[in-house]
Amino acid sequence: MSYVNEVLARLQKKFPHQPEFLQAVTEVFESLEPLFKKEKKYQKYNILSRIVIPERQVNFRVTWINDKGEIQVNQGYRIQYNSAIGPYKGGLRFHPSVSEGTIKFLGFEQIFKNSLTGLAMGGGKGGSDFDPKGKTETEIMHFCQAFMTELSRHIGARTDVPAGDIGVGGREIGYLFGQYKKLQNSFDGVLTGKALGWGGSLVRPEATGYGNVYFAEEMLKEKKESLEGKICLVSGSGNVAIYTVEKLQQLGAKPVTVSDSRGYIYDSEGIDLVLLKDIKEVRRESLVEYAKERKNAKYTPVSEYPNDHNPLWNTPCFAAFPSATQNEINLKDAENLLKNGCKCVSEGANMPSSLDAAHKFLNAKICYGPAKAANAGGVATSGLEMSQNAAMISWTFEEVDKKLHGIMKHIYAISKETAKEFGEADNLVLGSNIAGFRKVADAMIEQGI
Template sequence: MKYIKYINNLIKEKYPVQLEFHQAVKEVTESLEPILKKYNKYEQNAILERLVIPDREIFFRVTWVDDDGKIQVNRGCRIEFNSAIGPYKGGLRFHPSVNPGIIKFLGFEQIFKNALTTLAMGGGKGGSDFDPKGKSDGEVMRFCQAFMNELYRHIGAHTDVPAGDIGVGGREIGYLYGQYRKLTNRFDGVLTGKALNWGGSLVRTEATGYGCVYFAQNMLKEKGEDLEGKICTVSGSGNVAIYTIEKLQQLGAIPVTISDSKGMIYDKNGIDLALLKEIKEVKRLSLEAYAKEKKNAQYTPVSKYKDGINPVWHVPCFAAFPSATQNELNLKDAKALLKNGCKCVSEGANMPSTIDAVHEFINAKICYGPGKAANAGGVAVSGLEMAQNASMTPWTFEYTDKRLYQIMEDIFNNASQTAKEFNAEGNLVVGANIAGFRKVADSMIDQGVL
C-alpha cells in the first residue's frame, strides 16, 4: 500500500539511525493495511504522519556526583508521543543502551498498548544511559534527584505520568518521587510503581508478569488447552520474569529457565523462585549465584553461547515467555521453538521478537501474544494506581488482581474479535494493532487538527 510505504520511508528519512523505531513502525503500519484500505478517513486526516512523530521530544543533561566526589554526566530524555485518549503514560528506562531510537520505539508501542487497556492513558517513554548496576544507594539517589531536577517541569498527574522500566524499580521510583515532591510541593499521582505506604498499588510489582500469563491462559483456553503441568521457558530475571514464573507455578506449570546479561540457567526440576527472588531482588547478584546454590542447575555463561544464539529458546517447552529485552528472539530461535514443540509464545518484554520471528509464529498458527497486548498488565495496573491516587482509596490485592485478569481477558477478546472483523482470524498482531490504532485515531479525528 502506497500510504504505508510512504510512512516507513518518511521515518527512515527523518530518523535514519533509529533502527528499533523503524522496526516498531513497520510492524504496526503493515498490520494496519486492512483498516486503512477500508476507511480512507485515516489517510485524509494524516493520522499515521501525526502518530509516528511525537508531540514533543525532551532531551537534557543529568549531572551528579559519585561516592568518590567525582562529577558524572549522563543523558536523559522524555518523549511524549500522543495524548489523544489521556495523559502521556510510559516507563523510564535506566540502561547504558538507552538512545533516542530505543525510547521512541518504546513510546510508539506504548500508544497502542495503553489504548488496549481501555483506560484513559496516552503514550510516552523516557530514560537515561545511566547504569544503576554496581552503584551504591547514595549514587542512585543523587542521580535520580538530578534527573528529576529536569524532568519535573514536564510531568504531572494530568499531563505525563512516568513509571518504572528496566533499571527503574521501587528504589528509583522512591528517589524520583521524593525529589518531585520537594520541587513542586505537591503530593499527587505523578509517578506509578510507588511503595504501598505512599500511594502505591498492590499487584503493581507482579502486574506485567501476571498479566503476560493471564494473556497466555486466554489464548490457550480458546484452543482447549491450559498451562497445568506444562514445561515453560522464560528469559530474563528481572521483575517481569520473576512474576511470570510465580504465576506459572501458581497455575501448576513448570518454568525451567531464566537469564541475565551474563548467562542463562536451566533447572529441569523447575526454577527455585525463593532463591531467585533473594538473588535478584535482595542481593542484586548475577545468576552465577543461583548455580552455586543449586548444584543440579545448568549455568551457561554468555561467552559460551554458540553463534550468539540465546540457549533459552532451544530448550524444549510447551510455552515460551520472552521477558528480557527487545529483539532477543530471532528467526533461528523461533524455528527452534517450533521444532521443539512450542505451542504458545506470550511476550513479557517490549518487541522481544524480530519481525521474521513474528512471521514464523503467525504462519505456524501457534498461540502468539505480541508484547503490546500480552505485556499490557504493567501499565494496566499503573492506570489502576492512578485511579486509586485520584480517589485517595487503596484497593485490596484480590480486587486489583481480579481487575487485572479482566483487563487482560478484555484485551485478548478485543484483539481476537478485531482480527476476525478484518479477515485475519487468529492473528493477534493484526487484531491488537488495529484495535489500539482505531481507538486513538478516531479520538484524534474527533479533536481536530492539533
C-alpha cells in the same frame, strides 16, 4: 505506492539511525493496510504522518556527583508521544543502551498498548543512559534526584505520569518521587510503582508477569489447552520474569529457565522461586549464585552462547515467555522453539521478537501474544494506581488482581474480535495493532487538526 508504504519510506529516509523505532513502526504499519482499505478517513486526515511524530520530545543533561566527588554527566530523555485518550503514560528506563531511538520505539509501542487496556492513558516513555549496576545507594539517589530536577518541569498527575522500567524499580521510584515532592511542594500521584505506604498499588510489581500469563491462558483456552503440567521457558530475571514464573507455578506449570545479562539457568526440576527472589530482589547478584546453591541447575554464561542463536530458546517446551529485552528472539531462535514443540509464545518484554521471528510464529499458527497486548498488565495496573491516587483510596490485592485479570481478558477479546473482523482470526498482531490504533486515531480525528 500505498499510503502506508509512502509514510514508512519517509521515516526510513529521515531516521536511518533508529532501527528499533523503524522496526516498531513497520510492525504496526504492516497490520494497518486492511484497515485503510476498509476505512478511508485515516488517510484523509493523514493520521499515520501525525501519529509517528511525538507531540513533544525532551532531551536533557543530567549532572550529578559520585561518591569520589567526581562530576558525572548522563543524557536524559522524555518523549510525550500521544495524549489523544489521556495523560502521557510510560516507564523510565535506566540502562547504558538507552538512546533517542530506543525511547522512541518504546513510546510508540506504548500508545497502542495503553489504548488496548481501555483506560484513559496516552503514550510516553523516558529514561537515561545511566547504569545503576555497580553504583552505591548514595550514587543512585544522587542520580535520581538530578534526573528528576530536570524532568519535573515536564510532568504532572494529569499531564505525564512516568513509571519504572529496566533499571528503575521501587528504590529508584522512591528517590524520584521524593525529589519531585520537594521541588513541587505537592503530594501528587505523578509516578506509579510507588511503595504501598505512600500511594502505591498492590499487584503493581507482579502485574506485567501475571498479566502476560493471563493473556497466554486466554489464547490457550481458545485451543482447549492449558498451562497445567506444561514445561515453560522464561527469559529475564527482573520483575516481569520473576512474577511470570510465580503465576506459572500457581497454575501448575513448570518454568525451567531464567536469564540475566551474564547468562541463563536451566533447572530441570523447575525454578526455585524463593531462591531466585533472594538473589535478584534482595542480594541483587548474578544468576551464577543460583547455580552454586541449586545443584541440579545448569548455568550457561553468555560467552558460551553460539553466534546465531540464544541456547535458552533451544530447550524443549510447551510455552515460551520472553521477558528480558527487545529483539532477544531472532529467526533462528524462533525456528528452534517451533522445532522443539513450542505451542505458545507470550511476550512479556517490549518487542522481544524480531520481525522475522514474529512472522515465523504467525505462519506456524501457534498461540502468539504480541507484546503490546500480552505485556499490557503492567501499565494497566499503573492506570489502576492512578485511579486510587486520584480518589485517595487503596484497593485490596484481590480487588486489583481481579481488575487486572479482567483487563487482560478484555485485551484478548478485542484483539481476537478485530482479527476476525479482518479475516485473520489467529493473527493477534494484526488484531491488537488495529484495535489499539483505531481508538487513538478516532480520538485524534474527533479533536481536530
